[in-house]
Amino acid sequence: MAPPSKKPRKELPEHLIHQLLLPRLPFKCLRRLMCTSTNLHSLINADAQFAADQARCATISRSSFVYMSKSGLSFFPDPSLVGVPDPSLNFLNPTPSSEIKLICSTNGILLLYGEFRGLKSLCVCNPATQEKAFVPDKNMTKDYGRWEMGLCYDPWESPDRYTIVNPIFHCKGDGKDYHFDVFSSDTGEWTLSSWSVYVDTEYVPCKPICAKGVIYWECGIYLLWYDTRKDLAGSITLPLMDGLTNFGVCANDLTCCHTCAGGIEVWRLIGGSCWEGCMG
Template identity: 35%
Template structure:
């Protein structure tokens, strides 16, 4: 009887390795497995590890970070102390496909840098050129590691001194050129409304998105240097909370309207449609949850709704009805637990593109 000589590795397809094995391995093991063969090295180094369970929400508290994993699986998450960042940081200003962008104000100058918390790789960005406007803390980070020659672009909206209406220009740093460049694009918003400081940007389908105080959406193309405003429809405007996020590769908005949580998803024509309307009583049943104390959180790219109530964070799957609850870590001082930003972060071993 002949026995076919088949290498064990041939039984494991890329899909099996990437979806069922790599996400469950600790970081040290992933580093070792990069040396097994070129295929594994490429698979590990140049791909965002699939989610769930690796969506992690970061937020700065007292100059430190902590996290909540939506799936409750913390295998392979980065060291939250970030001790390798010697210069410290004041704020996380953007997150995109495994990279975090930081802002730090030191010695009368503020500067920016990127890091991959998993690989502990860092890349400092040259100082921003002098500008007559005020750099915004709601930066945008555009990075697509699936491209053959990936590069990143850090985009800073610059609030100009316009006494009539808020006017924004855009400074763009590209790792391809290693320099800052002022974009030709500029935009003037409705009087009295600015880019929301509590709502971070999202990079989806080649565009960066910010939410304004009037709940309109600013769309910026970091490659084509174009900018536009996507207005809210009248039926979407509410006095309650609105949070921008990502839902299965599309821009999404979570709206709390009275006793309802609504999910609005943008289509290819830049129009929003209400996909889900979820009664809060239906979610919690007989549990005592005060609706005014419930805040929507940014959708993480998957298929669950995220929201916060007091010291608890919830995820809810509108298709299955599954509800999960997560408590804030005890390390967060009680009086600071309402002063934070949630940042959507996807674990990755992608290298930071080098600046030229």
């Protein structure tokens, strides 16, 4: 019997590998691939277009802690790990000696407030690709609510689309009635959502966190949320924990953790309404 003929192996197109597959790999994998060939080393280490594609395909495994220092934008542990060519943000043309405030960051893009080109403005930017957009702020004369603005951005689904949500409250009895100003990059305009949420606490929202298209704010024993995809809003009660609670995102799920005498208590939000807890 004649041996079976071997079918020729089909190679993936180079543009598919370079533009769609490699930019989505974690940094450690890319470091290993750099050692396999001169072409891959040049692509990963020195190709500007590859760096831009990688920035647009940000994943949780390549996320980094970002904060504002006296010298400008800073990263932990190393700005080179997230491909930021100029952490000074000079590409935004900030007014000399003016202060730039970091409001929040989501999946590699930043929401800033400062004076740019001589005008005070909100700014959404990607420090890796140096893309920027200045956002009109209809509440520019009012400081309340601005520092609690949430930013929603998903580079996997819509790399050119983002949403900003500003929770505005009015005191009502012993609590607060929240409404939501929403800015969409699709329209370039702010609109007031029809949803309102009453929370019976005097606490004001803390820094926002975004997960799966939903922006969350801690309000005392409650978690205020706004779904940017469905234009829905509401609140849920936080799990009972004594002391300081820290919020974050793990595997695209909202988490809150707390240190206690028995170790670390970690809770994960399941399905947007149920808390799953464990002790570590």
